Amino acid sequence: MQVTESGIRDVVQGENVRVIMPVNIYKCELGDDVFVGPFVEIQGGCVIGRGTKIQSHTFICENVILGDDCFIGHGVTFANDLFKSGGPDSSAENWIHISLGNAVTVGSGATILTTEICSGAVIGAGSVVIKPIQAKGIYAGNPAKLLRLL
Secondary structure (H helix, E strand, O other): OOOOOOOEEOOEEOOOOEEOOOEEEEOOEEOOOOEEOOOEEEOOOOEEOOOOEEOOOOEEOOOEEEOOOOEEOOOOEEOOOOOOOOOOOOOHHHOOOEEEOOOOEEOOOOEEOOOEEOOOOEEOOOOEEOOOEOOOEEEEOOOOEEEEEO
């Protein structure tokens, strides 16, 4: 059996980063004043912008970029393998890259399955985002729909 310890490894970090253990954070970048709650995983290739807060039990898959001053609620899942062939795809070349603008709020329990969420957007708790969000507004539901512009 091969065992790999969780923890923090190969992370480039700014000043005043606060991480509450246990976490699994590796091969990524954390900007100044980032907060990461317990039981969070941030995978390789991710960039977490300055002042962003990530609450407990959140999973951020490979190659996600979060802008500055974002708020990610408890238990949020970012997924880059959309199972286009009907099951898991082992080829990272086929995975999407996810990018959130600045000051995006994602409510607890949301699932992000799209490439883009624009700056200032608000995603309601429990929502499933399957299409790019390009207008600043409040989105909620499964699938997430625009409730009103901001």
